[in-house]
Amino acid sequence: MGKPHTTATITDAEVQFSDPAKPTLEEMYVSERRYTSKKNPDSGVNYTIDSKGTSLPIIAIPAAGGSGTFDQDTSGQELAQGLDVELVLRVYKPENHNNRGLALSQVIVHETPRYYTAGGVALSELAARGIVFNTPPRAVQAPASPSTASAGGAMRVETKDGLPAPSPQSTHSHQPQPASVPDEESLEQRLARLEQENATLKNTGSAVGAPIAVGASPGTPDSGDQQAGITYQG
Structure with missing residues (x-):
């Protein structure tokens, strides 16, 4: 898209009409934009939204104790695929357009949340085999490989002690300077x-x-x- 955004795709998508007998224009708009995936036709009707902007949607997860209420998920982790979720969309009017836009406002998770892992291995699968993490693991970026910096054709190389290494000397022998000849010679x-x-x-x-x-x-x-x-x- 060329700009910051949040994208979400759900399968078996159904619109929760406020009044099924009298759906609003916005509800009909969303319902008509559901589609069948050519790659996964067995997933039922799908719905995808690309919500522009740098603000992430609020993620709500079931509260502990089975009270039926929800708590905000502040872990900062990305939800795993296959969760039973409900998307809450917000209708807004762009500044320079008459048509309305849609933004992903909230994601309501209707089951115990699972999170995407960088290694592609579900933590529940590891836990079933006796491997339990105290905190969810996150991918660690490898440090940048040492490199030499160059500017204007010059190169600086440092030793292991952090001191500048001696500059390489030229291997070309110095050519003798030609004898000076007067400007005017008879x-x-x-x-x-x-x-x-x-x-x-x-x-x-x-x-x-x-x-x-x-x-x-x-x-x-x-x-x-x-x-x-x-x-x-x-």
Whole structure:
């Protein structure tokens, strides 16, 4: 329905006319809207009402001691299916409509109330097998699974002590920054700079190892037991 509401469906539905010889327009309206269920045709005529609004109907249950009176059920539980009940409907006029509306005002239970259980097992069946609850059980929601919160691409991870975990470091190596070049450089200045850089590379050898004599093998006295690398010849 897209809005808060209470729904109720009864089977073998009969309208209790205030005067069967002179039914009111509202009583006839409800009686004409009874229907036969295609899914359960053996349930007799059915009646369903969707009562809009956030207010729940008053539920009345037989008082203890068999006095014939009723007490309000304030347990907050949902009634089980198959109870002998009577629906009390209230006729009201909507603000912006001339037609009247119907609201479910009360549910009168004419037998010892039974309640819907989340597990689908009737408590009376359990009691017959020696399992008796002190209070009616209710379904318990599982706690939300731990998750990480993200915002703006950042992620925060906490340790078991509740302290922030170290932020993961980037595994990418830092690339060397390019040499600064003057905004304006003449051809002679550029050649001189390149010759100086080339000479520096010859003196420092390879990044892998120090330069060795040409033709010498690693591990020989001529090589000085240095690690082989890229060599430059003059």
